[in-house]
Amino acid sequence: MTPAPLAARLRVAGGPLFFPVTAYGPDGSLDLDVYRAHVRRGVEAGAAAVFACCGTGEFHALTPEEFEAAVRAAVDETAGRVPVVAGAGYGTALAVRYALRARAAGADGLLALPPYLVVAAQEGLLRHYREVAAATDLPVIVYQRDNAVFTPPTVVELARTEGIVGLKDGLGDLDLMQRIISAVRTETPGDFLYFNGLPTAEQTQLAYRSLGVDLYSSAVFCFAPEIALAFHGALADGDDRTVHRLLDGFYRPFVELRAQGRGYAVSLVKAGVRLRGLEVGEVRPPLHEPGEDHVKQLARVIERGYALLEEETA
Numbered sequence: 001m002t003p004a005p006l007a008a009r010l011r012v013a014g015g016p017l018f019f020p021v022t023a024y025g026p027d028g029s030l031d032l033d034v035y036r037a038h039v040r041r042g043v044e045a046g047a048a049a050v051f052a053c054c055g056t057g058e059f060h061a062l063t064p065e066e067f068e069a070a071v072r073a074a075v076d077e078t079a080g081r082v083p084v085v086a087g088a089g090y091g092t093a094l095a096v097r098y099a100l101r102a103r104a105a106g107a108d109g110l111l112a113l114p115p116y117l118v119v120a121a122q123e124g125l126l127r128h129y130r131e132v133a134a135a136t137d138l139p140v141i142v143y144q145r146d147n148a149v150f151t152p153p154t155v156v157e158l159a160r161t162e163g164i165v166g167l168k169d170g171l172g173d174l175d176l177m178q179r180i181i182s183a184v185r186t187e188t189p190g191d192f193l194y195f196n197g198l199p200t201a202e203q204t205q206l207a208y209r210s211l212g213v214d215l216y217s218s219a220v221f222c223f224a225p226e227i228a229l230a231f232h233g234a235l236a237d238g239d240d241r242t243v244h245r246l247l248d249g250f251y252r253p254f255v256e257l258r259a260q261g262r263g264y265a266v267s268l269v270k271a272g273v274r275l276r277g278l279e280v281g282e283v284r285p286p287l288h289e290p291g292e293d294h295v296k297q298l299a300r301v302i303e304r305g306y307a308l309l310e311e312e313t314a
């Protein structure tokens with residue numbers, strides 16, 4: 001494990017990690033102008049990093065050419081102000097190709113998504129991530145979720161692998177995370193980054209922080225950056241009152257609404273971006289759009305969130 005500039009930049013992340021949605025026009029084609037505007041607004045609002053074309057950015061729905069164009073646009077709009085990390089997924093051969101495309105597009109790092117479609121043993125998973133990491137000089141964050149769940153010894157091996165700098169947890173097993181963190185701490189010399197990468201990660205961040213995991217992804221930042229920033233700031237300042245008010249009045253209702261539909265961790269976020277005035281289009285299949293009633297409920301949740309913020313600053 002070599003210390004990479006990306007790791008150093010993320011370690012001091014002074015804001016939420018922004019996972020932009022990918023914008024499509026009315027005909028469903030990639031809309032790079034709107035995507036650029038979305039990324040630009042997020043960076044200007046105070047994102048600490050841009051994770052382009054990951055889960056929220058519908059990595060699964062993009063062609064390799066669209067992926068590369070979107071990552072390049074994110075790199076351009078970010079202009080070095082914060083790092084850009086790009087998704088890389090599917091089987092090993094394709095994940096390597098995505099990694100090379102991300103590198104060509106100027107990304108600063110990779111988020112290695114679970115391999116499509118097999119449920120593999122630890123040994124095979126390890127080989128997969130090692131081959132992805134060896135394909136470029138980009139630092140790699142491994143994303144634990146679904147069919148990519150690691151034992152502590154496997155994460156120790158990942159942490160010892162040249163180029164692999166961190167683990168993003170989208171599983172939510174705190175006992176496992178505690179054992180992973182403990183094993184890596186005792187069995188490897190260097191720093192390894194951990195991210196709370198659960199859907200609507202703010203909802204569980206109090207628990208993750210107590211394990212020592214300070215970094216978390218934020219999809220809410222896509223459509224309510226002021227709320228995500230206020231939550232991030234309150235956590236950093238130890239302002240429990242604000243943290244609890246935002247959890248109770250905004251995040252819990254949002255998460256309960258998100259639980260009403262499959263794929264809502266992405267499609268509800270995209271609906272939220274549209275509600276806030278940026279025409280990012282609809283999600284591509286196999287995701288589906290939230291129903292009208294759910295969109296109305298989302299509008300009320302967002303309104304309540306902003307009303308809470310106003311009360312805080314009054």
Ligand SMILES: O=C([O-])C(=O)C[C@H](O)[C@@H](O)C(=O)[O-]
Pocket residue numbers: 019054055056057170196197198199200201202217218219220265
């Ligand atoms: O790959 C992804 O897009 C994610 O898992 C990140 C999301 O931002 C997730 O943490 C969330 O919904 O807040």
